Each structure stands twice: as C-alpha cells, then as structure tokens.
Amino acid sequence: MQIGPILSTLRRHRFTCTLLVLQIALTCAIVCNAVFLVRDRLAWMDTPSGVDEERLVRIEVGDIGIHTDMHARTLADLAALREIPGVEDATVANSVPFGDRSWNSGVGLQRDQHVSSLNTGNFYGERIGEVMGVQLAEGRWFRPDEYRWMDDVVSAKVKVAPSIILSKDAADRLFPDGHPIGRSVFVGDNEMRVVGVVKRLSRAGGGDRGQAAFSTMVPLREYPAMGAAFLLRVKPGEADRVLTAAAAKLRQLDPRRVVTGKQRYSDIRDAYFASDRAMAVLLVGVCIALLTVTALGIVGLASFWVGQRRRQIGVRRALGARRVDVLRYFQTENFLLASIGIGVGMVLAYGINLLLMWQYEVPRLPLVYLPAGAIILWLLGQAAVLAPALRAAAVPPVVATRG
Numbered sequence: 001m002q003i004g005p006i007l008s009t010l011r012r013h014r015f016t017c018t019l020l021v022l023q024i025a026l027t028c029a030i031v032c033n034a035v036f037l038v039r040d041r042l043a044w045m046d047t048p049s050g051v052d053e054e055r056l057v058r059i060e061v062g063d064i065g066i067h068t069d070m071h072a073r074t075l076a077d078l079a080a081l082r083e084i085p086g087v088e089d090a091t092v093a094n095s096v097p098f099g100d101r102s103w104n105s106g107v108g109l110q111r112d113q114h115v116s117s118l119n120t121g122n123f124y125g126e127r128i129g130e131v132m133g134v135q136l137a138e139g140r141w142f143r144p145d146e147y148r149w150m151d152d153v154v155s156a157k158v159k160v161a162p163s164i165i166l167s168k169d170a171a172d173r174l175f176p177d178g179h180p181i182g183r184s185v186f187v188g189d190n191e192m193r194v195v196g197v198v199k200r201l202s203r204a205g206g207g208d209r210g211q212a213a214f215s216t217m218v219p220l221r222e223y224p225a226m227g228a229a230f231l232l233r234v235k236p237g238e239a240d241r242v243l244t245a246a247a248a249k250l251r252q253l254d255p256r257r258v259v260t261g262k263q264r265y266s267d268i269r270d271a272y273f274a275s276d277r278a279m280a281v282l283l284v285g286v287c288i289a290l291l292t293v294t295a296l297g298i299v300g301l302a303s304f305w306v307g308q309r310r311r312q313i314g315v316r317r318a319l320g321a322r323r324v325d326v327l328r329y330f331q332t333e334n335f336l337l338a339s340i341g342i343g344v345g346m347v348l349a350y351g352i353n354l355l356l357m358w359q360y361e362v363p364r365l366p367l368v369y370l371p372a373g374a375i376i377l378w379l380l381g382q383a384a385v386l387a388p389a390l391r392a393a394a395v396p397p398v399v400a401t402r403g
Contacts, residue, residue, distance in 0.1 A: 006333050013305075020301055021341040024377060027294045028345025032373040033352050034283040036365050041280040044209060045273045049097035050167070050200030052133025053265045055088075055236060057243050058096065060229040060261035061250055071149055073254075074223040080253060081230065084245050086238035092222045093125035093231040095204040096132065096265065097215075098272040101227065102205025107216065108186045109174065119211060120170055121203025124150060124220040124228070129165065129198060131233050137168055139181045139196030142219040150220045161219045164192040167201040169213035192218075229261070239264045294377070295384040302330060302388035310395060317397035330389035331382055338381040342374045349373070 010017050074092055081090040095101045103124070106116025123129075126147050129136070146161040153160045164185060171180040171194070180194045201215045222228035230250070234242045247259045306313075313326055353365035 024341025025344035029348035032349040056265035097202035099204040165196040165217040298384035323393035334385040
C-alpha cells in the first residue's frame with residue numbers, strides 16, 4: 001500500500017481530518033491520565049490497615065447526665081462486653097485506622113526541636129494493639145502498670161508513662177539505622193522511650209497519603225465520654241450478631257445510654273474510601289464516553305468518505321483492485337490519522353499530567369501509559385473503520401462506475 005496517494009487525498013479534506021485528529025488527540029490525553037488516576041485510586045483503596053479487619057466492630061454511645069464514676073463504669077462495661085459469646089476482647093479506643101476521628105502529634109528527636117521530625121496519628125486505648133490484631137515486629141506491648149487514664153493526664157493528676165510504640169514506617173523514618181527500641185523521642189515536652197514497633201498501622205483521618213503509615217500507640221485509657229468508642233474483637237463470622245448483642249448489653253447496663261453507632265470495620269473502611277471509589281467510577285465513565293464518541297466520529301467520517309468516493313472506488317476496482325486492497329486503503333488511512341492524533345495526544349497527556357501534579361499533587365504519569373493508550377486508540381480506530389471499509393470493498397465495480 002502506497003502512502004503518498006492516501007496523504008494526497010487527506011490533504012483535500014484538511015478541515016475534517018484536523019477535527020478527527022484533534023478528537024483522537026484529546027481522547028488519548030484524557031484516557032491516559034484517567035486510566036492512570038483510576039489505577040492510582042484503586043491502589044490507594046487497597047492500602048493495608050494493619051489490623052484484623054474481618055474481626056473488628058465498633059460501638060459508639062452517648063451518655064445522658066453527668067457521671068463521676070466514669071473509670072469504674074467503663075471497666076464494668078468492658079467486663080460485661082467480654083462475657084458476650086463471640087467476643088474475644090474489648091477496649092475503648094479513640095480511633096481506628098482509616099476512621100473518621102484522628103488524633104495527631106508532632107514527634108521529634110530533640111527536646112528543644114522547633115520543627116517536628118514527623119507528624120503521626122496516635123492511637124489510645126488499653127491493649128488497643130492486641131485488640132485490633134496489630135502484629136508486633138519487635139520489642140514488646142505496653143505493661144498493665146504503664147496505662148494511665150486520659151482525663152487524669154489531661155488534668156495533670158498523673159503523668160503519661162514514658163513509653164511509646166511506633167509503626168515500622170514511623171520508626172524507619174525516625175531511626176534510619178534500624179535500631180529504634182530503647183531510643184527516645186519527644187512528643188511535646190514528654191520524653192518517651194520506644195518499647196515496641198508494629199509491622200503496619202495506618203492512621204485515621206485524611207491527609208497526605210505518604211504519611212498514612214506514620215502512627216504511634218501511647219499507653220492511655222479512654223472512656224466513651226471523651227469521644228472514644230467501644231472496640232470489640234470478635235470470632236470469625238460473629239460480627240453482626242455481636243454488634244446487636246453488645247448494643248443490647250450496653251443499654252441494659254444503663255437504660256439512659258444512647259447507642260449512636262454500630263459499625264463493622266469493613267463499613268468504616270468503605271466510608272473512608274467512598275470518595276475515591278466514586279471518583280474511579282466517574283473516570284471510568286468518562287473514558288467509556290470519550291472512546292464511544294471517538295469511535296462514532298470515525299465511523300461517521302469513514303461512512304461519509306465511502307459514499308463520497310464511490311466512483312473513485314469503482315474505477316480502482318475496474319482497474320483490477322481487489323476487495324482487500326480497498327479495505328486496506330481505508331484501514332491505512334485511518335491508521336495515519338490515528339497515529340497523528342496519538343502523537344499529539346501523548347504530548348497533551350504529559351502536559352495535562354504536569355498541570356495535575358502542580359495543582360493537585362497527583363503522581364507523575366508513568367510513560368508506560370502512553371503506548372498503552374496508543375494501542376487502545378489504534379485498535380479502536382481499526383474496529384470503527386472496519387464496517388464502512390467493508391461496505392466500500394463490497395461495492396461492485398460496474399455499479400460504482402455507473403453511480
């Protein structure tokens with residue numbers, strides 16, 4: 001197939017060819033970036049939490065009235081909850097990974113450090129690491145005598161125990177030499193010694209993805225009135241039944257208590273990533289719409305050109321051109337237009353990615369997405385032009401020359 005006659009024919013249709021090339025270029029640029037963003041969102045949604053997600057449930061309650069015995073009430077509630085069949089352990093926790101409530105602190109390596117070395121998400125609750133099923137990488141869990149009640153620490157009745165557990169990502173960032181156990185960090189003015197490191201513990205709340213795994217655990221007891229919630233570790237398959245039984249037990253212990261929320265951990269995780277899931281679905285819809293419009297544009301233009309060139313096709317057939325030659329002509333013509341559009345689209349895709357990086361701090365578009373997008377558009381173009389090309393190839397030479 002000679003390219004010269006095809007290019008000569010296309011030059012006579014500069015305006016329509018330019019429109020089609022621009023459409024292909026815009027589709028290539030948007031589809032490349034959209035597919036990359038969808039994959040990026042899906043990868044982010046698969047971020048591990050570090051907890052035993054299938055076996056955690058959370059119950060939020062609200063107390064009516066003023067109580068002066070919150071420590072004793074909380075211990076009694078936890079003892080009653082642990083007696084429910086299917087419950088393996090229970091605590092009161094300030095938050096959970098990917099939860100909607102986050103407590104954060106700046107962690108430094110020097111007492112007089114003006115700028116913290118690391119911002120971490122903090123988890124409070126007696127034995128919260130064990131209850132959540134977090135895996136200890138090195139060191140130890142907190143001892144029972146290290147726990148203090150949060151309100152006593154806040155009111156300065158006692159000092160927080162100088163012990164802290166770091167997530168491995170936080171430990172690696174603070175101590176690149178790989179020896180965090182026994183070293184000191186400073187949380188505000190409190191010097192705390194690292195007693196343990198857990199393999200993974202994602203923080204709660206939003207923020208920078210790069211800091212999602214920077215978290216700490218501090219030996220503090222919480223009670224629900226401080227914004228915390230009951231966190232239960234249950235046996236496999238018992239989550240729904242335990243939630244119902246635990247809520248009934250808490251109301252039985254105090255009829256004036258209001259259960260404001262019952263959630264499996266999977267519900268918490270789904271809520272956290274809801275916007276990312278919606279964005280991924282939206283971007284997939286945009287890609288499908290753009291590819292469909294582009295395909296329809298190619299079909300429409302090719303059909304128009306087939307009708308316009310019936311006499312030309314008939315002459316070629318009469319001079320000996322086979323059906324496959326006519327078919328190949330239209331496919332080559334589409335390939336040339338698609339290639340020009342893809343070339344422009346790759347440059348445009350890179351420019352759009354730079355703009356997104358500058359405005360929204362999205363990652364850099366990997367170059368592998370550009371040839372992938374090119375292959376998709378080449379295949380789409382060939383598939384779209386196939387039907388008009390087959391119609392052109394099926395025109396008998398005699399009918400065409402008469403037309």
